[in-house]
Amino acid sequence: MTSSPAKKSMTEPLYRRVLIKVSGEALMGEQSYGQDDTIIDRIALDIKEAIDLGVEVCVVVGGGNIYRGMSAASRGMERSSADYMGMLATVLNALAIQNALERIDIDTRVLSAIHMMEICEPYIRRRAIRHLERGRVVIFGAGTGNPFFTTDTAAALRASEMGCDVLLKGTQVDGVYSADPKKDKKAERFERLSYREVMTKDLKVMDAAAIALARENNIPILVFSIHERGQFARVLCGNGRFTLIGGKK
Numbered sequence: 001m002t003s004s005p006a007k008k009s010m011t012e013p014l015y016r017r018v019l020i021k022v023s024g025e026a027l028m029g030e031q032s033y034g035q036d037d038t039i040i041d042r043i044a045l046d047i048k049e050a051i052d053l054g055v056e057v058c059v060v061v062g063g064g065n066i067y068r069g070m071s072a073a074s075r076g077m078e079r080s081s082a083d084y085m086g087m088l089a090t091v092l093n094a095l096a097i098q099n100a101l102e103r104i105d106i107d108t109r110v111l112s113a114i115h116m117m118e119i120c121e122p123y124i125r126r127r128a129i130r131h132l133e134r135g136r137v138v139i140f141g142a143g144t145g146n147p148f149f150t151t152d153t154a155a156a157l158r159a160s161e162m163g164c165d166v167l168l169k170g171t172q173v174d175g176v177y178s179a180d181p182k183k184d185k186k187a188e189r190f191e192r193l194s195y196r197e198v199m200t201k202d203l204k205v206m207d208a209a210a211i212a213l214a215r216e217n218n219i220p221i222l223v224f225s226i227h228e229r230g231q232f233a234r235v236l237c238g239n240g241r242f243t244l245i246g247g248k249k
Contacts, residue, residue, distance in 0.1 A: 013236045015165035017056040021155035022170055024064035024093055026226050034065060035096050042229060044100035047137060049233040051106060058138040058162055060155040061097060063089025083147035087114060094141035101137055108137045113145030125161050152206040156213035167219050170226025175243035176205050192244045220247030
């Protein structure tokens, strides 16, 4: 299946196996902390639409709505401990997304990079691939399992390990901008960028390690608004508004 987003059909997906990165902040909705069940249920419905298109979906979720390791480290906490606490927060979010998906009859598995046998499965690459092949949504928790790495890097790593055709990042806006469009009305929106342009322009899309991993494994990145209902499936079909990073021209 091609990795180019050239439009083929309004309802035919361009990709067969995808990974979507969902930030913890996206799960808060209008709240200042925690999980908004309405938002989580809507994201679950968006994932179901992708499943109904015949797409294999895996998910990496952040934990910033509950705990941010970097913020705690800046306040004086030892960085490794702060990052491990953040990883635990991602597992809480992964379980919430799993519950929402299973309420709409989507079979799921949560795989954690930190072993929590009573709660979820340990991350084993071949097991994760087998779950995808059986039509299950695989949700990866606990980031990479290592401190000093973000969940963006975890998303690029898992997308590479799973052999995904594309990595999607659901954000607060409908693509990549030269500045925060909520603060700068003159911010330029990009339709397409190379991996190098993301780095040289210092665009805050994903961290440098994530971009480098995606580039090394030739995995295109699609950045879109996770707050627009149905946008996930539209983007998978090459429609809607998004920014493409990398990929074939």
